[in-house]
Amino acid sequence: MALARCESYSPDEVAGAVAELLEPLGGIEPFIPASGRVLLKPNLLKGAEPDAAVTTHPEVVHAVGRAVRAAGGAVALGDSPGVGSLDSVLARSGLAAAAEELDAEVWPFDESVAMARPDGARFRRIELARAVVDAPSIINLPKVKTHQQLVLTLAVKNLFGCVVGRRKVTWHMHAGRDRRAMARAVIEIAHAVGPCLHIADGVIGMDGAGPAHGRVRPFGFLAASTDPFALDAVLARLLGFEAAEVPTLVAADEARRDGLDVGETDLERIELAGHWADELRLTDVQPPPMGRLMFVPAFLTNLARRLIRIRPKIDSRTCRTCGICIESCPADAMKVVDRCPEIDDTSCIGCFCCQELCPEGAVHVKRGLLSRFFSK
Numbered sequence: 001m002a003l004a005r006c007e008s009y010s011p012d013e014v015a016g017a018v019a020e021l022l023e024p025l026g027g028i029e030p031f032i033p034a035s036g037r038v039l040l041k042p043n044l045l046k047g048a049e050p051d052a053a054v055t056t057h058p059e060v061v062h063a064v065g066r067a068v069r070a071a072g073g074a075v076a077l078g079d080s081p082g083v084g085s086l087d088s089v090l091a092r093s094g095l096a097a098a099a100e101e102l103d104a105e106v107w108p109f110d111e112s113v114a115m116a117r118p119d120g121a122r123f124r125r126i127e128l129a130r131a132v133v134d135a136p137s138i139i140n141l142p143k144v145k146t147h148q149q150l151v152l153t154l155a156v157k158n159l160f161g162c163v164v165g166r167r168k169v170t171w172h173m174h175a176g177r178d179r180r181a182m183a184r185a186v187i188e189i190a191h192a193v194g195p196c197l198h199i200a201d202g203v204i205g206m207d208g209a210g211p212a213h214g215r216v217r218p219f220g221f222l223a224a225s226t227d228p229f230a231l232d233a234v235l236a237r238l239l240g241f242e243a244a245e246v247p248t249l250v251a252a253d254e255a256r257r258d259g260l261d262v263g264e265t266d267l268e269r270i271e272l273a274g275h276w277a278d279e280l281r282l283t284d285v286q287p288p289p290m291g292r293l294m295f296v297p298a299f300l301t302n303l304a305r306r307l308i309r310i311r312p313k314i315d316s317r318t319c320r321t322c323g324i325c326i327e328s329c330p331a332d333a334m335k336v337v338d339r340c341p342e343i344d345d346t347s348c349i350g351c352f353c354c355q356e357l358c359p360e361g362a363v364h365v366k367r368g369l370l371s372r373f374f375s376k
């Protein structure tokens, strides 16, 4: 695991930081296959300008792609955006130009393959995109952001994008209102992807109502690891979160106890090169509004459900009735009433996909009275 300071997206600074990260990992060469392309998997949640900090910045993709090519490798770019075609998201996010300059093939994740399930797995069926399964080598390029449902989206959560299109919605429905179940699904999916190099873009990230409508925040670092769990554990600490507050880190510990060989989350056992977290640590990172509520005792959640629930709320003044939220709602909990989507609270599972994908920022968070007491 390596950390490097990087305070801007100037090509020289990013390239220098990427080289600094790769050195303790043995350079880029071990990640370049003898034949075939290296698949770069950025965070392409939806089409957004690079400055919005929703997607991995093109300069990071560029710098990593150039390092691959300089070492004799060829590059492909792929993902399964939450909304829009891969081509349109690449164009809006500034990655189409990077793909062209890198002579990269674009691999949409549009066909699924069922994966063998190991001992300790809770889910008996996991499907990944064929492009991911067939890629001889993968470099995962997450964006460092907060996340309404899972508190943080880092290396592990970015691999959830290896599930094809609306099959992601099925996972949300499967997990229902249970954040822990969703986190367990996400970590088993990351485990199924297998070995990758992970390079996280934390130069400018997002806090608050991430992963799409939070505050754009200069964090000033890049981080790399061959273990996404180790990378997430270190970055969670760096961002001011305890492991117990991050559902995917909690789920990783549970999965390990079940016999699944997930990566390392114990900070004492993670070898770190470069700037250590104390030097780069950020003290004022705002958690998502849904915050740390997952650890409210279950009996109390049941007792005071209505007071404690955090729900999405549509701002009818901002909504343009595009219908994206309705199409993407896994619970089918939304319908248009008077030209604005209305949410059926009894069906809503609180996944906040509607907020993530709304292009207008019209979905807000409505908090029950007690939720303010339990969230920081």
Ligand code: SF4
Residues within 6 Å of the ligand: 314, 318, 319, 320, 321, 322, 323, 324, 325, 326, 341, 357, 358, 359, 360, 361, 362, 363
């Ligand atoms: S809330 Fe957002 S996504 Fe839903 S219809 Fe309105 S503008 Fe579209």
Ligand code: SF4
Residues within 6 Å of the ligand: 312, 328, 329, 330, 331, 332, 333, 334, 343, 347, 348, 349, 350, 351, 352, 353, 354, 355
């Ligand atoms: S209304 Fe929004 S938060 Fe509720 S289930 Fe649908 S997409 Fe998820």
